[in-house]
Amino acid sequence: MKIRQIEVFLAVAETGGVRRAANRLCITQSAVAKAISQLEAELGCPLFDRSALGLRLNEAGQSLLPYAESIASNATRAAAAVAACATGRVTSLRLAITPTLPEEVLSAAVQRFRLRFPAVKLIFSSGFFSDCLPKILTDRLDLALVMAGRHQHEELTSLVEEPLCALTQGVVAGKGHPVLAPDSDLKTLFSKAEWLTTVQDEVFLIRRLHDFGVTAPRCLTLCDYYTVDALNGTSGALSLSPLCVVDDPRYANRHLEALDPRRFPLPPLTVSFFRQKGVELSPTADYMRFSICDAFKEWFEKRHRRFVQPL
The missing domain is CATH 3.40.190.10 (Periplasmic binding protein-like II)
Incomplete structure (x- = not known):
């Protein structure tokens, strides 16, 4: 199974036809058809139902789809990470982390990050909402993990949010x-x-x-x-x-x-990663985000957490 075959598979799945997939990938229709045939031969079964209307994923193709998306995404990130290191473009990572993130979670995430990017300088700044928001909007942070209440979300409508957990x-x-x-x-x-x-x-x-x-x-x-x-x-x-x-x-x-929260009920707080719309995370920022998510999951599963709920 080759990366190019996966890319062709995804293009056909999204466009529903060989010609449209070829146009998207800027290759010939015969190259698309060949890649799909080789992939199906390697996996030992058809991945599409073929009709006059085009190609549509069958049950086997549907089962492959999430794995194919993951493979393609990781391949892109891997290439970007290698290119960044090879050219020396990445020297630092600017972070803002809410103080509500448990110490052991951040420590574990940083240790994992260091194994992959030992030479990247980590620069931490205030993780409070009021300090982070202007920095996110002016591209002065590479990764922001911020705690916010529902009453503050109007100020965050211009940002992409990826929730990590809810706090009582x-x-x-x-x-x-x-x-x-x-x-x-x-x-x-x-x-x-x-x-x-x-x-x-x-x-x-x-x-x-x-x-x-x-x-x-x-x-x-x-x-x-x-x-x-x-x-x-x-x-x-x-x-x-x-x-x-x-x-x-x-x-x-x-x-x-x-105080028992049932006696004075309040809406939960959300701890989320935020970034500007249309701005993708750098490979180093994305890997730190992944490291924090993974470390948080391990921390949460160790024992019952009364006032924390993963999202």
Whole structure:
């Protein structure tokens, strides 16, 4: 089975005819017919139903299709990666990774990436939504893995999104906070508490509190960094956060707990790869994306994750 045969197979499957496939590939019709005949002979069965209307994939052809697409895609990426290394065009990879990505996932992904691209310099910058968006739009990032809420997605309509996972969003507080008691009066405690949230989430939080019956929080502190970090030493404060932080080893010494999300339901947050429409990832960026996805899958399958759901 040769790459050229696979490319011809895909062209015929997509166009439905030998002539149209030949035009797409800029080769002769006889070359297309020969490639398909050789592929069918090698696999030992026809791949198309032939009629006066053209060629249509049969059951065997349908079973081959996803594998053929994968082979063609990997062949293109492999050629691009070799060409980039041979010409010395790729020397660095600019990354922005959300701090909600578990440390061990990023570490495993980087180790895997280094085995393939040991000479590429990795440049990490802030992975917060407000910092990433202008950089993505102005092509100052090669790969961005960003956490965003549904209320922020209007700003992302000009981008291509590839979701990695969904995170339960809710209220985080220090251990023993009155709000965590099963029978606590949430409306009263919410109205009296100091709230910590990011600048871009201020309007969202106020609206959700209003819908819950809290006219306005007594005290609101806005941060341009991860709000759960501000809980350290802030007695009695509540943070609007992804609830997975309470299980994150990086915050083990903070003694954080999550309010039962059923008591104050909020839409989930999405962690996704974003890029500009019409802009393809470079071979190095694409391999890092693949490495992160693979490492995340392994991390998730190790044990139950209360507030994380793969997408």
